[in-house]
Amino acid sequence: MDNFFDMKCNRLTCRLSLTDKAVVTTCSHIFCVDCATELFNAARLCPACETALTEPDDVVICSLHLTNDYKTSVLSGLSPAMILEICSRAIGFWQYQSHQELSFQTAVARSLNDKNAQLQKQLDNVVREANNEIGLLSSKLSELERDLELERRKVRDTQEISRERDREFQKLKARLKLHSPSQQRTHIALDPGSTREDQTQSPPSSHRVDAPPTA
Numbered sequence: 071m072d073n074f075f076d077m078k079c080n081r082l083t084c085r086l087s088l089t090d091k092a093v094v095t096t097c098s099h100i101f102c103v104d105c106a107t108e109l110f111n112a113a114r115l116c117p118a119c120e121t122a123l124t125e126p127d128d129v130v131i132c133s134l135h136l137t138n139d140y141k142t143s144v145l146s147g148l149s150p151a152m153i154l155e156i157c158s159r160a161i162g163f164w165q166y167q168s169h170q171e172l173s174f175q176t177a178v179a180r181s182l183n184d185k186n187a188q189l190q191k192q193l194d195n196v197v198r199e200a201n202n203e204i205g206l207l208s209s210k211l212s213e214l215e216r217d218l219e220l221e222r223r224k225v226r227d228t229q230e231i232s233r234e235r236d237r238e239f240q241k242l243k244a245r246l247k248l249h250s251p252s253q254q255r256t257h258i259a260l261d262p263g264s265t266r267e268d269q270t271q272s273p274p275s276s277h278r279v280d281a282p283p284t285a
């Protein structure tokens with residue numbers, strides 16, 4: 071896992087966290103060994119700031135993980151002024167890198183904020199469109215429910231009319247039955263002058279009543 075205080079390879083497409091070995095330049099840039107090998111073989115120009123690095127000590131490979139023995143001996147023999155100067159330059163290098171990293175992270179944060187605002191705007195549009203669509207569908211649904219209720223009322227009215235007509239028909243049928251020849255025959259049968267043939271005669275088909283049409 072990357073440590074926040076670790077320096078990162080200054081090649082933007084790499085940004086490897088540097089913990090063991092690194093290549094540093096006198097223009098205050100630092101790269102991982104793989105990037106440095108590739109980039110400095112092509113040209114002796116700093117890939118980050120394009121400074122010409124022509125002197126032998128302009129590009130130096132260094133260890134970031136020092137043993138205690140090395141820490142004891144690396145500045146030993148130097149005068150305090152030289153030691154302080156070296157420390158001061160090393161601190162300057164660290165400050166520059168920290169500042170660069172801060173700028174990089176600020177740019178990343180700004181870009182993320184812009185992207186977030188854009189997404190938020192798109193989301194708002196989607197929500198607004200969805201709400202409009204829901205509103206339209208709701209009004210269409212209430213319209214359909216109104217139509218359905220009207221149709222149901224029409225069906226109920228039609229059924230009521232049909233029942234009323236059926237009742238009238240049954241009444242008419244009953245009345246017609248009373249006046250049918252078969253009923254009259256009963257009266258005729260009581261009359262001694264009538265013939266046997268008259269009694270068995272079926273009623274004329276024009277007097278027959280058909281069943282009511284089914285609804």
Ligand SMILES: [Zn+2]
Pocket residue numbers: 079080081084085086101102103104105106
């Ligand atoms: Zn790298």
Ligand SMILES: [Zn+2]
Pocket residue numbers: 095097098099116117118119120121
């Ligand atoms: Zn540089």
